[in-house]
Amino acid sequence: MSSERPRPPVRSEGTATHAARRRHRHLDARVLAKLANLQLRVRAVVDGTMAGLHRSPHHGSSIEFAEHKDYSPGDDLRRLDWKAYAKFDRYYIRQYEDETELKAYLLLDASGSMDYGAPLSKLEYGSVLVASLSYLLARQRDQPALVTFGDGIRDYVPPRSRGGHAAAVLGTLEALRAEGPTHLEATLNKLIEQMRRRALVVLVSDLFDVDEAGLKLLRHLRARRHQVVVLHLLHDDELTLPFHDVTLFEGMETTREVLVDPRSIRQAYLREMQEFVRRSESLCKEGEITYRLVRTGDAADQVLLSLLSGRAAGRGGRARGGR
Numbered sequence: 173m174s175s176e177r178p179r180p181p182v183r184s185e186g187t188a189t190h191a192a193r194r195r196h197r198h199l200d201a202r203v204l205a206k207l208a209n210l211q212l213r214v215r216a217v218v219d220g221t222m223a224g225l226h227r228s229p230h231h232g233s234s235i236e237f238a239e240h241k242d243y244s245p246g247d248d249l250r251r252l253d254w255k256a257y258a259k260f261d262r263y264y265i266r267q268y269e270d271e272t273e274l275k276a277y278l279l280l281d282a283s284g285s286m287d288y289g290a291p292l293s294k295l296e297y298g299s300v301l302v303a304s305l306s307y308l309l310a311r312q313r314d315q316p317a318l319v320t321f322g323d324g325i326r327d328y329v330p331p332r333s334r335g336g337h338a339a340a341v342l343g344t345l346e347a348l349r350a351e352g353p354t355h356l357e358a359t360l361n362k363l364i365e366q367m368r369r370r371a372l373v374v375l376v377s378d379l380f381d382v383d384e385a386g387l388k389l390l391r392h393l394r395a396r397r398h399q400v401v402v403l404h405l406l407h408d409d410e411l412t413l414p415f416h417d418v419t420l421f422e423g424m425e426t427t428r429e430v431l432v433d434p435r436s437i438r439q440a441y442l443r444e445m446q447e448f449v450r451r452s453e454s455l456c457k458e459g460e461i462t463y464r465l466v467r468t469g470d471a472a473d474q475v476l477l478s479l480l481s482g483r484a485a486g487r488g489g490r491a492r493g494g495r
Contacts, residue, residue, distance in 0.1 A: 220473030
């Protein structure tokens with residue numbers, strides 16, 4: 173966006189780690205930037221989120237039958253399906269909607285515009301959200317998958333809930349760089365083929381250059397009973413245009429440059445930005461997609477706590493719109 177970028181603070185790993193854990197409700201971009209690497213940031217955010225979660229979304233059970241699973245010692249014998257045993261000569265346990273492992277596809281925008289921001293760029297902040305959410309979903313017995321994209325899918329870590337899955341997600345995100353244009357439609361077209369069962373789809377993106385065709389595909393997923401969440405991630409600079417001196421604005425997905433006095437365009441810019449956010453939220457609500465505007469200055473653990481608490485209340489039900 174602009175060449176006028178604040179310099180990142182000096183990082184101090186040990187002190188910042190303890191401070192972050194002690195004040196988990198204040199894990200904003202500046203606190204997270206003081207942690208030395210993604211693993212430490214994720215650990216601090218997960219600790220904060222876990223401290224705020226009061227109940228599991230798996231309490232109780234749905235009356236809607238979902239599938240069978242092989243019997244394992246310790247399973248509730250009242251769930252044995254004797255008809256299936258008579259037919260296949262094997263023991264199967266009936267599982268219901270709330271008890272099945274839900275596949276969760278976590279889509280992270282890694283296009284050029286996500287490189288903006290300090291002390292954390294939007295990509296760095298989004299990586300913290302996605303990695304933390306992956307860990308928390310796996311802990312709830314769901315199966316998170318990581319998908320990074322720009323003009324198409326760049327990285328794909330398949331849905332898993334155990335083993336070295338967390339390390340694979342962290343390693344992929346650590347190596348990720350923001351570059352190139354955005355093409356959400358191409359990404360979703362490839363993923364839709366794999367989503368035969370009900371799944372959770374979480375998109376983390378600034379939505380710049382995401383056309384209506386991409387958002388329509390998200391609405392198509394929702395119409396097919398998938399849960400869809402859009403975390404609209406923006407930097408505070410993009411929402412407020414806080415610059416005062418004549419500034420050279422550089423395109424991050426193009427080579428375009430514009431030299432302008434921010435004071436002369438601020439009101440028009442803010443109107444355009446407000447309309448962009450309003451329209452993005454409206455398109456999501458119309459398709460029963462959960463929408464949340466997330467600022468990089470927001471406390472990351474509180475963003476996740478809000479998201480997981482909402483999902484706990486609505487698991488298996490209709491997606492809820494709004495922030």
